[in-house]
Amino acid sequence: MTYDVLIVGAGAGGGVAAAVLAESGAKVLLLERGTHFTYADEQSDHLRNHRLSQYGQNTGPDSGHPRVLVNPDGSEHVQLPHHGGYHNNAMAVGSSTMLYGGQAWRFMPDDFRMQTRYGRPAGSSLADWPITYADLAPYYERIERELGVAGDSAQSAERWPRANAYPMPPVPLTLRGRILADAAQRLGWHAFTPPLLINTLPYQNRRACAKCGLCVGFACPVDAKNGTHNTMIPRAVATGNCTLITEAFVLRVLMADAHTASGVEYVTADGTHHVAHAATVIISASAIETPRLLMNSATSTSPTGLGNHSDQLGRHLQGHVYPRSIGLMKNPVYDGDGPGVSIGTVDFNHANPNVIGGGMLADEFITLPIVFWKRFMPPEVPRWGKAAKDFMRYAYPRFIDITGPVQEIPTPDARVTLDTSVRDRYGVPVARLSGKVHPESVRTAAYMHTKAREWLEAAGVERQWGNPPNPGLSAGQHQAGTCRMGDDPASSVTDRNGKIHGITNLYVADGSLHVTNGGFNPVLTILANAYRIADGIVARGR
């Protein structure tokens, strides 16, 4: 059978596209390499989750799907999915949206015109999006309503032009949040509760958040976390128009001719190879796997990959650098109420002196005790003996940490290519990740780190620690940018509609499209942009 639309990847972007297209009457085939992972499968394993994947993950590719990381010093390492250098997202129906933290930020109007506002620093590929905030605003509204976002509508409306209120009120302030709210007021900063894709009231026949202690990185015990797995994908399937096949790994896109995709070849868990045909093909495999798939689909007319007509495919890989400061209060400040994030500021996303862009700062999701031990203990505290045990007891209830995503200045050298020697279990060349963040991203992160420190200082911490970040490559859970949209085919992979230049019916709808990645967690923008792209496909009659 030939489908109207075939979508690769049932994550954030793919899940939304499936619903919009299936509800328009299109016959949709949605192929996902992961399974239907649910809370019943969730082991709540503190060492094997998407917050700390020390020895594995709750859901993710197995070791038959490695990647290769090239460090800035040129050394190369094969990475398994639970290694940090793999830059993993989840792999399931809903992908990371079924276990994320659900911070639901819109990008700001200036995030779509970074080059216009700041120029293009040497060595960077900072550019404007081909669309504006106004183009995306109606789709942000739809996502907020159709998935369910809890947020502070009045505060949001002061910064983002918006037509309607959030459908649910924000999560309540935690004890830490109240302390930080007072501190922000003393500093003259504006702080408010971050919008979250979490039910604060029963919504769409699902329950409100039970304030458990494990939110980000884990499935929700009461199904109060809103992702595509419990909203858009069930909606798509309920139309009767969408066939979802799980454990279906897409190997390559098939082309009828140089300008027309005809479908894909995929392999199912039993090792059987299949071919599926469709009039329109959409790739939503996330910002590392999408360019990999397009490169592995090379033809004689596109010898280095579909969409690589101007050597842009796979470049501009970016995520978010996270500065973090950790402080100790005199008295306990931990109340155990999940999700834990309850206050943030967007005062420093733009208009900062002598730095480009900026970022959002907020308190953190509840920290796993072992994560505190591994990552948050100050360097001078011994890692063993009574001193270590005493410090955990004293500090865990008293610490506050401030962190947040810094808008990165993309560089063409941070990129995904194909590795020529390492192959996955199906014999397909794996993704090779190389490059490092632009020095301007490091400078902005250092500036944001001073703001995190100021906030903790005002909160009255007795001491604080944590250095500004200076990572190698940045991508990870906020990976983006590798199939950038643009009006000029010479500097972009897709057009403003997400359609690959030069191919009439092959689209991308995921984080790969982001020209820049905002100073915010990216998922609301990925979801809204996928809605816009799918809506466009419907409007143009597919």
Added chain:
Amino acid sequence: MFDATQLATLRTLIERFIPTDDVPGGIAAGVDTYLIGFLQADGAGFVLRYSQTLTALDAEAQLRHGMVFSALSAVDADGLITAVWNNQTSAVWLCDAASTLALIAEHCAEGFYTDPRHGGNARGTSWHSIGFEERR
């Protein structure tokens, strides 16, 4: 995996890394059980280093105090660990002493501070002591 002397050394090391005070220590919380399970599964690649370290710790104890590590007083054991952690070794070490002790300390913390079903945080001992609750 380990002989009886090595096991005794390991148990002593665990108790020095996470000592008992008003809160149960590593042994009472089951970190030894956790580590044995870990070394048979995800930690299998570490067994040789553990074995070399346990033997070398005993040799250090013999050289310094004339007895096995597990017979040392808490103060002497802590003093020996501190010295080795600072790379002040006298015995033959077949692996890097300081980094291996740090690695074992981290594995002990992984047992003690994570979910009780792994066996190293019996009855949620460590979580009660720091106030953490899963609530699910």
